[in-house]
Structure formats: structure tokens, C-alpha cells
Amino acid sequence: MAQEAKPKAVRGPRIDARRNRQRLLETAKATFAEKGEAAGLEEIARLAGVGIGTLYRHFPTRDALVEAVYRNETQQLAEAAAELATTHAPVEALRAWMRIFVDHIATKQLMAGVLGSIVGDCSDLYADAGTQIKTAMAMLVDRAVANGDIRLDLDPLDMLRALAGVASVSAGPNWEASAKRLVDILIAGVRTPGGEGQ
Amino acid sequence: MAQEAKPKAVRGPRIDARRNRQRLLETAKATFAEKGEAAGLEEIARLAGVGIGTLYRHFPTRDALVEAVYRNETQQLAEAAAELATTHAPVEALRAWMRIFVDHIATKQLMAGVLGSIVGDCSDLYADAGTQIKTAMAMLVDRAVANGDIRLDLDPLDMLRALAGVASVSAGPNWEASAKRLVDILIAGVRTPGGEGQ
DNA sequence: GGTATAAATGGAGGCCGTCTCCGTTTAAAT
DNA sequence: ATTTAAACGGAGACGGCCTCCATTTATACC
Numbered sequence: 001m002a003q004e005a006k007p008k009a010v011r012g013p014r015i016d017a018r019r020n021r022q023r024l025l026e027t028a029k030a031t032f033a034e035k036g037e038a039a040g041l042e043e044i045a046r047l048a049g050v051g052i053g054t055l056y057r058h059f060p061t062r063d064a065l066v067e068a069v070y071r072n073e074t075q076q077l078a079e080a081a082a083e084l085a086t087t088h089a090p091v092e093a094l095r096a097w098m099r100i101f102v103d104h105i106a107t108k109q110l111m112a113g114v115l116g117s118i119v120g121d122c123s124d125l126y127a128d129a130g131t132q133i134k135t136a137m138a139m140l141v142d143r144a145v146a147n148g149d150i151r152l153d154l155d156p157l158d159m160l161r162a163l164a165g166v167a168s169v170s171a172g173p174n175w176e177a178s179a180k181r182l183v184d185i186l187i188a189g190v191r192t193p194g195g196e197g198q
Numbered sequence: 199m200a201q202e203a204k205p206k207a208v209r210g211p212r213i214d215a216r217r218n219r220q221r222l223l224e225t226a227k228a229t230f231a232e233k234g235e236a237a238g239l240e241e242i243a244r245l246a247g248v249g250i251g252t253l254y255r256h257f258p259t260r261d262a263l264v265e266a267v268y269r270n271e272t273q274q275l276a277e278a279a280a281e282l283a284t285t286h287a288p289v290e291a292l293r294a295w296m297r298i299f300v301d302h303i304a305t306k307q308l309m310a311g312v313l314g315s316i317v318g319d320c321s322d323l324y325a326d327a328g329t330q331i332k333t334a335m336a337m338l339v340d341r342a343v344a345n346g347d348i349r350l351d352l353d354p355l356d357m358l359r360a361l362a363g364v365a366s367v368s369a370g371p372n373w374e375a376s377a378k379r380l381v382d383i384l385i386a387g388v389r390t391p392g393g394e395g396q
Numbered sequence: 397g398g399t400a401t402a403a404a405t406g407g408a409g410g411c412c413g414t415c416t417c418c419g420t421t422t423a424a425a426t
Numbered sequence: 427a428t429t430t431a432a433a434c435g436g437a438g439a440c441g442g443c444c445t446c447c448a449t450t451t452a453t454a455c456c
Contacts, residue, residue, distance in 0.1 A: 014452055017404060040442065051406030056444065158379050164363050181356050189387025212423055215433060238413065249435030254415065 021058045023048045029069045037066065067129060073104055074129040081136035090144035095187050097140055098159070102166050102179040133160065150190045162186050219256045221246045227267045235264065265327060271302060272327040279334035288342035293385050295338055296357070300364050300377040331358065348388045360384050 027048040031039045041062060045055040059065035080100050084093040138156040145152055166179045225246040229237045239260060243253040257263035278298050282291040336354040343350055364377045 014403060053406045158376055161376055162363050162380055166363060178356055178359055182360055185384060185387035189383035212432065251435045
């Protein structure tokens with residue numbers, strides 16, 4: 001007994017496994033960005049130089065792969081929210097973060113799936129990613145509410161739902177202007193009526 | 199030569215063809231509503247009592263079938279817009295129409311695809327349906343702008359883009375409340391700042 | 397170094413979609 | 427009744443997602 005006292009009782013993952021997982025993530029991110037989420041998994045495996053079986057060993061379902069790719073993005077987004085909260089006035093931080101959000105959607109076409117699952121309900125795919133995003137948004141909204149800039153009764157989730165709309169615009173040609181207009185409309189829509197004016 | 203002078207030179211479609219087309223449309227509408235857009239075409243064909251080949255004869259692609267199903271809905275929506283324009287004040291007509299829109303999305307799960315293609319860009323699928331919706335929205339927005347209720351610089355398409363967001367909420371359990379809140383936020387966001395107050 | 401062992405690999409094949417092709421059936425014109 | 431072309435329908439091609447398992451390979455222990 002008592003092997004558990006040994007610091008390295010558990011065998012870590014093999015280095016080829018770790019390397020293949022990393023290659024798959026990078027390839028998947030690039031391929032999703034280029035061809036949209038419709039990209040085939042077999043192609044991703046081929047581009048990564050591994051077999052399809054290996055891909056499924058690391059990511060048991062298509063959604064698991066997508067979520068893993070997103071985890072990076074959501075991480076960055078959460079950090080950006082924290083940063084903005086310290087450098088901008090509440091309502092401007094909110095606006096800026098929403099714009100960063102749509103920028104992320106712009107460059108990589110990802111994220112729409114995550115958003116859908118956040119604002120949808122039950123499915124636990126993307127659960128982690130969803131939590132990070134929700135937390136970030138709630139923090140920004142709470143700050144703005146506490147400062148009296150926006151409605152008291154605003155559900156942070158509603159802002160995410162609205163962003164999901166902005167996200168679905170991402171196909172169009174000059175859609176970035178539209179996305180910014182929409183963010184502004186949303187911000188204007190949630191401000192307190194008697195506030196410091198637009 | 200000169201058969202073309204005859205009024206009925208062109209042979210109309212056979213009655214069994216017309217009947218099967220109608221049955222396919224009804225079955226597709228019911229099946230899409232029940233199982234979402236993921237419903238299989240072979241199942242729809244079977245439920246309609248025709249072969250898969252017949253389905254594809256009438257609707258060459260999956261998208262063609264979906265669009266045909268939607269054409270009905272968009273027709274109703276366009277008529278509702280005209281009606282509301284005569285019975286409500288401009289901005290309230292806009293709000294009411296947007297709510298009707300989300301109700302349509304609620305009862306039948308359709309429409310998300312159409313919206314996506316409207317606010318997206320190029321794809322000419324759903325082209326007709328898109329035009330009807332765009333026209334209806336433009337009419338309502340123009341009326342509200344002319345009345346001085348909402349911003350002059352509002353692109354009607356932006357409102358549709360926003361609605362696309364509301365549409366993507368349709369999965370959740372008590373999503374209707376969210377959808378209504380979002381519509382109200384959008385309306386508040388596009389009102390003129392010094393307007394008659396909310 | 398050599399060997400045992402379990403983790404990791406990869407691709408053949410199952411399943412289930414969309415869509416095509418073509419021999420057969422059938423409504424309608426004469 | 428006969429002719430004709432439109433309409434039918436289902437077998438099967440093709441391409442996705444995902445499973446299974448024989449083979450390969452990194453690591454632990456002599």
C-alpha cells in the first residue's frame with residue numbers, strides 16, 4: 001500500500017499524445033477560421049498529420065473539439081473584461097468589451113456556436129466557455145448598474161442574447177459597421193432614461 | 199409555325215404533381231416545426247406518402263424546400279406589417295411587428311435560417327422571402343423615422359440583424375420573456391434622445 | 397541496454413444524412 | 427384506344443460523424 005505517498009505516482013500523458021493534441025487544436029482553429037465550422041474532421045486530422053482515430057481519442061465528439069478551440073478565445077475575452085473594468089468608465093467598458101467581442105467573431109468565424117449554447121439553455125457543451133463569458137458580462141453590467149448608468153432591471157444574459165444577434169451578422173461583407181451600430185443601439189437602449197445623456 | 203398564337207400552348211402541371219407538391223409542403227412544415235430543421239428529407243417524403251425522388255423533383259435541394267415552406271410565413275408577416283401600419287402609431291407598430299416576428303419563431307422553430315440569409319449577404323437562397331421581410335421592416339422604420347420617433351440614421355437592415363439575435367434565443371425554456379425584453383431594449387435604443395420620452 | 401506494459405495510434409467500416417439516375421407508371425392530348 | 431411525355435420512386439453514389447481494434451511506441455523497471 002501507500003504508493004500514493006510517491007509524488008509522481010500518476011503517469012503523465014505521453015509526449016507524443018501531448019504534441020498531437022496541440023497540433024490538432026492549432027489545425028482545428030485555423031481550419032475553422034478558414035472554412036467555418038462546417039469543416040470536416042477528417043480533413044483536420046489529415047492536415048494535422050494524424051489519423052481520424054487519434055482526433056477522436058483526444059476529442060470524443062465534434063463539439064468537444066470546437067469547445068476546446070473556443071476555450072482559448074473565451075480566456076482572452078474574460079481577461080479583456082477585467083482589464084477594461086479598470087481602465088474605462090463602466091458603461092464605456094461595457095461598450096468596448098462588446099466591440100471586442102464582435103471583433104473576435106470577425107477575425108475568426110468561431111464563437112457563434114458557443115454563444116448559441118450560452119443563450120440557449122440546457123446543453124452542457126461549451127459549459128466552461130459559457131461560464132467565463134457570462135461572468136465577464138455580469139461583472140461589466142453590474143458595474144454599470146452600480147454607477148447608475150444603465151437600467152437596474154437589466155439581465156446580463158440579455159446582453160449576451162443580443163450579442164448573439166450581432167454574431168449572426170458575421171457573414172456579410174461590410175458587416176463590421178453594422179455590428180458597431182448594433183452595439184451602440186443596445187447601449188443606448190439600456191441606459192437610464194434620465195442619465196447623463198448620450 | 200405559329201402554334202404560339204394558341205392561348206393554351208403550354209401544358210399545365212399534372213394534377214398528381216400539384217397534389218404531391220402540396221402534400222410535401224404541408225408535411226415539411228409540420229415536420230420542421232416538430233423536429234427542427236434537422237429533420238431528414240427521406241422521412242418527410244415517407245410521411246407525405248411519396249418517394250424521395252419525387253421530393254427532389256419538386257424541390258431540387260434541401261434549401262429549396264425550406265424556402266418554399268417559409269414563403270407562407272413571410273407572406274403572413276408582410277401582411278401583418280401592412281395591417282399594423284394602419285392601426286398603430288409608428289413606433290408601436292414597429293414594436294408590435296417585432297414581437298409578432300418572435301412569436302412566429304416561437305411557435306414554429308422555422309425562420310432562423312431565413313433570417314440568417316437575410317442579414318448575411320450573398321446567398322440567394324431565401325431571396326424572395328428575404329425581400330418581403332426587408333420591405334416590411336423598411337416600411338415600418340420609415341414611418342417611425344418620418345414621425346420623428348426614432349433616429350434618422352437607422353438602417354432597417356440593422357433592426358433585422360438585431361432580430362436575428364432574438365431569434366437565436368429560441369432554444370431556451372422561458373425565452374419569450376427575454377425576447378420581449380430585447381425588443382424593448384432595441385426600441386429604446388433607436389428612439390430619438392429628446393423624443394416624447396419612454 | 398533489454399524487456400514488459402499500457403498508452404497512443406490510425407484507418408477500415410458502420411451509420412445516417414443529401415442528392416442522382418433511370419426504368420416504370422400514369423395523366424392527358426389526340 | 428393509342429400515343430406521349432411528364433411524374434414517380436427507390437436503389438445506390440457520395441460524404442459527413444463516429445467506433446472498434448490490431449498495431450505501434452513511449453515509458454518504467456530491471
